[in-house]
Amino acid sequence: MSPTSAPRFRPADLVALAEALFRSAGLDAEKAAVTAELLVEADLVGHDTHGLALLAPYLEEIRKGRLARTGEPRVLADAPAALLWDGQYLPGLWLAARATDLACERAARLGTATVVIRRSGHIGCLAVFLWRATARGQVVLLASSDPSVATVAPHGGRRAVFTPDPIAVGLPTPAEPILVDISASITTNAMSARLAREGRKGPAAWWIDAQGRPSDDPRVVEADPAGALLPVGGLDHGHKGTGLALVIEGLTQGLGGFGRVEAPSTWGAAVLVQAWDPALFAGLEAFTRQTGELAARVRACPPRPGVEAVRVPGDQAAARRRAALEQGLVLAPAILAALEREARAAGLALPAPLPD
Amino acid sequence: MSPTSAPRFRPADLVALAEALFRSAGLDAEKAAVTAELLVEADLVGHDTHGLALLAPYLEEIRKGRLARTGEPRVLADAPAALLWDGQYLPGLWLAARATDLACERAARLGTATVVIRRSGHIGCLAVFLWRATARGQVVLLASSDPSVATVAPHGGRRAVFTPDPIAVGLPTPAEPILVDISASITTNAMSARLAREGRKGPAAWWIDAQGRPSDDPRVVEADPAGALLPVGGLDHGHKGTGLALVIEGLTQGLGGFGRVEAPSTWGAAVLVQAWDPALFAGLEAFTRQTGELAARVRACPPRPGVEAVRVPGDQAAARRRAALEQGLVLAPAILAALEREARAAGLALPAPLPD
Numbered sequence: 001m002s003p004t005s006a007p008r009f010r011p012a013d014l015v016a017l018a019e020a021l022f023r024s025a026g027l028d029a030e031k032a033a034v035t036a037e038l039l040v041e042a043d044l045v046g047h048d049t050h051g052l053a054l055l056a057p058y059l060e061e062i063r064k065g066r067l068a069r070t071g072e073p074r075v076l077a078d079a080p081a082a083l084l085w086d087g088q089y090l091p092g093l094w095l096a097a098r099a100t101d102l103a104c105e106r107a108a109r110l111g112t113a114t115v116v117i118r119r120s121g122h123i124g125c126l127a128v129f130l131w132r133a134t135a136r137g138q139v140v141l142l143a144s145s146d147p148s149v150a151t152v153a154p155h156g157g158r159r160a161v162f163t164p165d166p167i168a169v170g171l172p173t174p175a176e177p178i179l180v181d182i183s184a185s186i187t188t189n190a191m192s193a194r195l196a197r198e199g200r201k202g203p204a205a206w207w208i209d210a211q212g213r214p215s216d217d218p219r220v221v222e223a224d225p226a227g228a229l230l231p232v233g234g235l236d237h238g239h240k241g242t243g244l245a246l247v248i249e250g251l252t253q254g255l256g257g258f259g260r261v262e263a264p265s266t267w268g269a270a271v272l273v274q275a276w277d278p279a280l281f282a283g284l285e286a287f288t289r290q291t292g293e294l295a296a297r298v299r300a301c302p303p304r305p306g307v308e309a310v311r312v313p314g315d316q317a318a319a320r321r322r323a324a325l326e327q328g329l330v331l332a333p334a335i336l337a338a339l340e341r342e343a344r345a346a347g348l349a350l351p352a353p354l355p356d
Numbered sequence: 357m358s359p360t361s362a363p364r365f366r367p368a369d370l371v372a373l374a375e376a377l378f379r380s381a382g383l384d385a386e387k388a389a390v391t392a393e394l395l396v397e398a399d400l401v402g403h404d405t406h407g408l409a410l411l412a413p414y415l416e417e418i419r420k421g422r423l424a425r426t427g428e429p430r431v432l433a434d435a436p437a438a439l440l441w442d443g444q445y446l447p448g449l450w451l452a453a454r455a456t457d458l459a460c461e462r463a464a465r466l467g468t469a470t471v472v473i474r475r476s477g478h479i480g481c482l483a484v485f486l487w488r489a490t491a492r493g494q495v496v497l498l499a500s501s502d503p504s505v506a507t508v509a510p511h512g513g514r515r516a517v518f519t520p521d522p523i524a525v526g527l528p529t530p531a532e533p534i535l536v537d538i539s540a541s542i543t544t545n546a547m548s549a550r551l552a553r554e555g556r557k558g559p560a561a562w563w564i565d566a567q568g569r570p571s572d573d574p575r576v577v578e579a580d581p582a583g584a585l586l587p588v589g590g591l592d593h594g595h596k597g598t599g600l601a602l603v604i605e606g607l608t609q610g611l612g613g614f615g616r617v618e619a620p621s622t623w624g625a626a627v628l629v630q631a632w633d634p635a636l637f638a639g640l641e642a643f644t645r646q647t648g649e650l651a652a653r654v655r656a657c658p659p660r661p662g663v664e665a666v667r668v669p670g671d672q673a674a675a676r677r678r679a680a681l682e683q684g685l686v687l688a689p690a691i692l693a694a695l696e697r698e699a700r701a702a703g704l705a706l707p708a709p710l711p712d
Binding site: 080111113118155178204211233249253254287289291294295304309313 | 436468472513589637661
């Protein structure tokens with residue numbers, strides 16, 4: 001949490017700056033606009049490792065020519081409930097947003113549909129795509145893996161085989177949607193790197209070193225030889241996280257037909273988007289009655305000592321988003337500094353902060 | 357593990373006995389045959405809490421009229437990639453096997469398809485349905501919840517809201533399929549009940565008591581007031597298991613339009629089957645190249661001290677199945693005793709064990 005004296009920015013002003021920076025780096029208008037909006041959206045909901053923190057790395061990828069500035073995904077299959085795109089390393093947030101919209105359109109016709117993207121640029125945090133589907137009364141699941149990276153060990157192992165392999169699902173309810181955003185590893189690469197940079201430890205054995213010793217120290221990932229993040233379930237029941245990782249890597253890279261076999265070196269993503277339209281099953285109202293009941297039962301669950309209340313995933317994101325839209329967004333000092341650096345280099349200025 | 361002196365039975369003989377028992381209880385021929393075969397299949401792959409151990413409880417449900425002997429599921433929607441059945445509490449193994457076959461047929465035409473069953477009878481263990489899809493080169497996901505039961509607490513809570521909410525996925529490879537069979541809770545109801553019955557503890561805090569104290573004692577579930585099983589991730593990162601539970605209960609009960617809102621009292625299941633046909637994405641060969649590579653990387657991962665080898669989910673099931681088919685199946689004493697009781701009551705005998 002930042003002190004209240006930290007500058008607060010209007011989210012729309014930050015979107016405008018990010019969009020201008022992407023445009024000045026050569027991105028098409030629509031790609032710049034969508035990428036900027038979705039990065040700020042991640043900050044709005046509290047995923048600040050996957051918000052404007054990614055702006056400078058993305059600009060760097062564009063400058064180095066590893067992220068395409070312009071073009072369209074190539075359609076490799078259209079089945080009609082199964083679509084496969086070659087993303088050609090176009091900006092991943094833009095690709096995934098379009099894939100989500102297309103999956104929803106097809107689901108509205110067919111009941112369910114899958115869009116798989118191979119060779120997508122990095123897609124940031126999956127949570128930001130869920131609203132596009134839940135706002136139209138649909139259910140969506142996104143999963144992704146990056147075959148160019150391995151930081152997570154399988155259960156019983158001491159070397160990385162997988163990426164964290166995030167999976168996110170949005171479920172409409174009569175009120176705010178349930179937004180689940182988890183990964184097959186206990187923590188994420190971004191969080192692990194942040195803890196390491198700040199010299200902090202994790203609250204439990206979230207890592208394993210190269211010798212196979214469980215560790216609460218994120219620096220084992222950067223050691224030589226390198227350790228790894230542990231899968232969900234940790235030492236006790238990490239076969240569950242390992243199973244989830246195999247499902248996510250298998251679906252994304254397998255259906256895409258591009259993955260660890262090709263051993264790509266470009267930072268990117270293999271993405272699966274699955275949409276379901278409740279209207280073509282038992283109806284949207286029947287769906288939200290059940291999800292509303294589930295959410296109510298979770299909220300009514302008495303908490304264990306030391307826990308204030310039992311939360312439904314998505315509640316905190318919605319509250320943060322409301323607060324940031326009303327009171328402005330505070331950026332962590334390192335993120336703000338990087339944004340200012342990029343702005344200055346492009347001859348632009350940070351927006352004026354909101355008055356205290 | 358049973359001693360080698362325990363009787364070993366030919367799996368086909370056990371299927372024949374179970375089939376005869378279901379028929380004598382009044383089940384249709386096909387329902388009796390499929391249910392018997394799939395219960396023994398669960399034993400073959402080592403899921404002995406969900407194999408013939410369920411025969412006596414299923415017969416009891418049939419006798420009490422809570423499991424229908426005859427009839428067909430009612431088709432409530434056909435979209436064409438989205439199907440919804442009212443299972444009318446017909447035998448769940450038979451329903452889920454048919455739903456899996458239908459999802460695969462539709463996926464072969466459309467790329468992906470979903471079959472949801474509401475008011476299914478209990479469906480045993482999800483792993484036994486995966487081969488039907490992987491054997492035809494397809495990918496399948498099954499998930500289920502039982503809205504008549506709650507034994508799993510959400511993260512931070514001390515009262516049960518969910519069932520264990522299993523999810524299983526089968527992924528073809530060039531060799532044996534990857535078979536993931538996990539749940540959103542650390543352990544299952546059946547395993548928890550078995551540990552409690554045998555006076556054993558869990559290896560870690562897999563439970564929480566009604567006062568909110570973490571516990572390694574499965575008996576807290578049967579205490580008054582009752583405790584609960586903990587979600588995957590436990591006290592440390594149980595929000596991940598909670599998220600998974602909400603996804604599984606939301607999809608199965610929400611798309612089915614029948615669940616905790618109706619508060620049913622019949623032991624049953626809300627089921628989702630999703631199939632994908634790799635042939636309509638990048639092709640089956642492209643798919644299995646990636647999944648084969650993933651499996652090879654997991655197997656090649658150096659194990660941590662104390663672990664013999666890192667395993668791919670499905671390897672152990674395949675090995676157990678091969679061994680049982682070659683050397684016969686050993687049933688735990690309590691399961692064998694219950695089977696013998698049911699056989700005697702129906703005027704049938706146990707099959708002759710294989711010679712030592």
